[in-house]
Amino acid sequence: MNVVVCVKQIPDPADPGALDPNTKTLKRDVKLILDESDSYGVEMALQLVDTAGGGEVTLVSMAPNSEVGGLRTALAMGAAKAVLVSDEALAGSDALGTSKVLAKAIERAGEADLIITATESSDGYTGTVPEQIAELMGLPSITFAKSIAVEGGTVKVQRQTEAGYDDVEAPTPAVVSVTAGVVEPRYPSFKGIMAAKSKPVDEVTVADLGIDASQVGWAGAGQEILEIAAAEEREAGTIVEDDGEGFQKIVDYLAELKVI
Amino acid sequence: MLEFTEGHEMFRNTVREFVGKEIDPHADAWEESGSFPARELFSKMGQLGLLGLTYDERWGGGGSDTTYKMILGEELGRCASLGVAMAISVQTDMATPALHRYGSDELREKYLRPAIAGEMVTSIAVSEPDAGSDVAGIRTRAVQDGDEWVINGTKMWITSGTQSDWLCLLARTSDEGGYRGMSQIIVPTDTPGFSVSRKLDKLGMRGSDTAELSFDDCRVPVSNTIGEPGRGFQQQMAQFQDERMIAAYQMVGATELALQRTVEYLKERVAFGSPLLANQHLQYSLAEVAAELDLNRHHNWVTVAKANRGEDFTREATVAKLCAARLGRRMADLAVQYHGGMGYVEELWPARFFRDARLWSIGGGADEVMLRTLARMNGIIGD
Ligand SMILES: Cc1cc2nc3c(=O)[nH]c(=O)nc-3n(C[C@H](O)[C@H](O)[C@H](O)COP(=O)(O)OP(=O)(O)OC[C@H]3O[C@@H](n4cnc5c(N)ncnc54)[C@H](O)[C@@H]3O)c2cc1C
Numbered sequence: 001m002n003v004v005v006c007v008k009q010i011p012d013p014a015d016p017g018a019l020d021p022n023t024k025t026l027k028r029d030v031k032l033i034l035d036e037s038d039s040y041g042v043e044m045a046l047q048l049v050d051t052a053g054g055g056e057v058t059l060v061s062m063a064p065n066s067e068v069g070g071l072r073t074a075l076a077m078g079a080a081k082a083v084l085v086s087d088e089a090l091a092g093s094d095a096l097g098t099s100k101v102l103a104k105a106i107e108r109a110g111e112a113d114l115i116i117t118a119t120e121s122s123d124g125y126t127g128t129v130p131e132q133i134a135e136l137m138g139l140p141s142i143t144f145a146k147s148i149a150v151e152g153g154t155v156k157v158q159r160q161t162e163a164g165y166d167d168v169e170a171p172t173p174a175v176v177s178v179t180a181g182v183v184e185p186r187y188p189s190f191k192g193i194m195a196a197k198s199k200p201v202d203e204v205t206v207a208d209l210g211i212d213a214s215q216v217g218w219a220g221a222g223q224e225i226l227e228i229a230a231a232e233e234r235e236a237g238t239i240v241e242d243d244g245e246g247f248q249k250i251v252d253y254l255a256e257l258k259v260i
Numbered sequence: 261m262l263e264f265t266e267g268h269e270m271f272r273n274t275v276r277e278f279v280g281k282e283i284d285p286h287a288d289a290w291e292e293s294g295s296f297p298a299r300e301l302f303s304k305m306g307q308l309g310l311l312g313l314t315y316d317e318r319w320g321g322g323g324s325d326t327t328y329k330m331i332l333g334e335e336l337g338r339c340a341s342l343g344v345a346m347a348i349s350v351q352t353d354m355a356t357p358a359l360h361r362y363g364s365d366e367l368r369e370k371y372l373r374p375a376i377a378g379e380m381v382t383s384i385a386v387s388e389p390d391a392g393s394d395v396a397g398i399r400t401r402a403v404q405d406g407d408e409w410v411i412n413g414t415k416m417w418i419t420s421g422t423q424s425d426w427l428c429l430l431a432r433t434s435d436e437g438g439y440r441g442m443s444q445i446i447v448p449t450d451t452p453g454f455s456v457s458r459k460l461d462k463l464g465m466r467g468s469d470t471a472e473l474s475f476d477d478c479r480v481p482v483s484n485t486i487g488e489p490g491r492g493f494q495q496q497m498a499q500f501q502d503e504r505m506i507a508a509y510q511m512v513g514a515t516e517l518a519l520q521r522t523v524e525y526l527k528e529r530v531a532f533g534s535p536l537l538a539n540q541h542l543q544y545s546l547a548e549v550a551a552e553l554d555l556n557r558h559h560n561w562v563t564v565a566k567a568n569r570g571e572d573f574t575r576e577a578t579v580a581k582l583c584a585a586r587l588g589r590r591m592a593d594l595a596v597q598y599h600g601g602m603g604y605v606e607e608l609w610p611a612r613f614f615r616d617a618r619l620w621s622i623g624g625g626a627d628e629v630m631l632r633t634l635a636r637m638n639g640i641i642g643d
Binding site for chain 2: 076190193197
């Protein structure tokens with residue numbers, strides 16, 4: 001079974017850099033790493049291929065400056081190869097522009113039984129790319145997967161809900177977005193890291209994918225960020241002294257919030 | 261100078277994540293119980309290829325350069341229990357290098373491969389109640405009887421001794437005195453006559469079990485001899501160089517983290533109207549540690565570069581171990597001091613670090629033994 005996983009390479013959240021006041025987007029000229037949200041999809045894909053007893057995991061990523069830092073991590077985890085779209089024309093792409101590029105890159109990655117994405121990236125958070133990819137490719141879309149199984153030509157997914165999960169299925173190929181935290185992503189092993197060095201990364205431009213540059217980047221963006229502002233400082237919490245009745249105060253507080 | 265690649269960086273992340281998820285959350289419980297589940301932890305490490313980085317791929321090793329080993333050491337030095345880090349480094353750099361270097365193929369297949377895979381726990385058994393610094397003074401004896409060694413004696417201070425599967429034992433195998441007539445022998449711990457006489461109650465490194473071991477007519481095949489019979493002392497001296505370097509890598513990682521955490525604490529802690537770190541005395545004493553830390557780290561790089569080129573690094577390892585251990589304990593002392601009362605209680609990290617860091621000026625050859633070696637190398641001798 002062949003699985004394509006869309007992975008985003010993002011500025012390290014531990015050292016996120018800055019917002020560019022002109023473009024109103026995150027500066028991406030720093031070293032990028034694998035978005036942790038995507039590590040769950042990579043892990044799931046690797047497990048699916050293992051279970052199927054054959055096939056491979058291919059990564060697809062769109063990133064500036066030929067960045068492969070995050071891809072190498074996923075390759076070291078066990079993915080076989082990657083398609084990287086890197087092109088100056090992509091700067092400023094909105095979610096739809098990104099989806100157009102990823103859809104074409106997924107086609108370039110070869111026959112896939114399944115396309116896995118995260119539910120949203122940790123830096124952009126639009127949460128719309130997976131469904132747009134599915135629409136553009138004319139494939140079924142299943143969101144918020146907590147577990148995935150493929151049997152014959154069907155993908156069976158437990159879709160997370162507030163109360164638990166729904167059992168849903170779709171014919172393959174399909175696009176499935178995976179909720180963060182549902183599997184334990186493996187550590188890249190020493191052997192994996194060594195092997196990752198020589199795994200192929202097929203770097204392509206927008207033109208290579210047959211996309212007109214006017215469709216993507218600032219030129220193609222149908223969405224404009226009008227303003228960015230710092231998040232409000234979190235207010236100091238309330239400290240409850242436990243004088244033996246501490247639990248009652250907490251219960252009252254939660255009742256006041258109508259949580260219980 | 262050493263070159264660092266993307267692979268090295270990724271490897272550092274793997275070890276850091278591993279330590280953060282598989283060791284640190286359990287450190288308190290392991291410290292409390294005076295031991296850690298070595299087989300369980302090692303098998304996870306084995307799967308990631310962490311236990312035989314520089315060893316030949318023939319035996320399941322990684323065939324890597326020594327730079328990876330240094331990174332492993334530095335990152336283990338950042339773990340919440342230096343005792344566990346020490347026991348891991350016994351497995352990787354104290355009990356197995358001689359077997360890898362000099363052992364027969366049969367021995368390597370039977371004992372090295374499972375050690376690298378983390379399926380067997382290993383110990384290095386050199387020190388004795390009456391001979392630690394003076395290795396030539398050991399008394400444990402192996403006498404040949406047909407194709408077997410019959411071993412009698414006592415070993416002391418043996419890391420992981422209560423749970424290891426085999427020991428790399430240094431024993432006298434002939435009546436020649438001093439540095440001659442010793443051999444390194446692999447002793448499986450299920451050999452009749454072997455027993456753990458006691459588990460030692462230590463000042464620090466409490467996450468790792470340390471034992472006194474007793475050998476009472478223990479019989480093992482003569483073919484369990486590592487390398488050449490009679491060359492045990494020399495082989496062990498070579499093995500000590502790996503031991504000293506892994507200690508030096510760990511203390512660089514440990515000191516760096518302790519320095520960083522102390523600085524963070526002093527930024528937050530207010531006294532006399534400003535953060536304690538506003539005090540120049542504190543700033544400068546920590547800056548001194550930072551300066552020496554650079555020197556130690558870069559000295560390690562030089563040593564690793566020599567190892568990568570296959571050159572002898574005895575002198576460098578001696579200096580590295582001496583200086584990194586001393587800096588570690590100085591940092592530990594400052595950490596306790598600058599945390600005040602909080603440095604003296606178990607609620608924060610400095611108390612444990614203070615106890616643990618103290619070991620490396622004793623274990624793996626005391627500071628004075630390093631100085632003795634250096635004095636001789638430099639011709640600083642009195643006769
Ligand atoms: C936690 C822990 C774990 C250990 N793990 C192991 C292990 O796994 N395997 C193993 O074989 N051993 C192990 N050891 C033993 C360790 O290597 C010895 O403790 C060390 O070599 C010192 O030997 P000693 O304790 O016999 O001290 P001694 O040899 O009695 O020396 C005592 C002190 O005398 C001074 N001294 C000694 N020689 C000289 C000299 N020539 N000139 C000047 N001063 C000198 C030093 O200050 C030294 O610390 C461990 C020890 C500890 C504490």
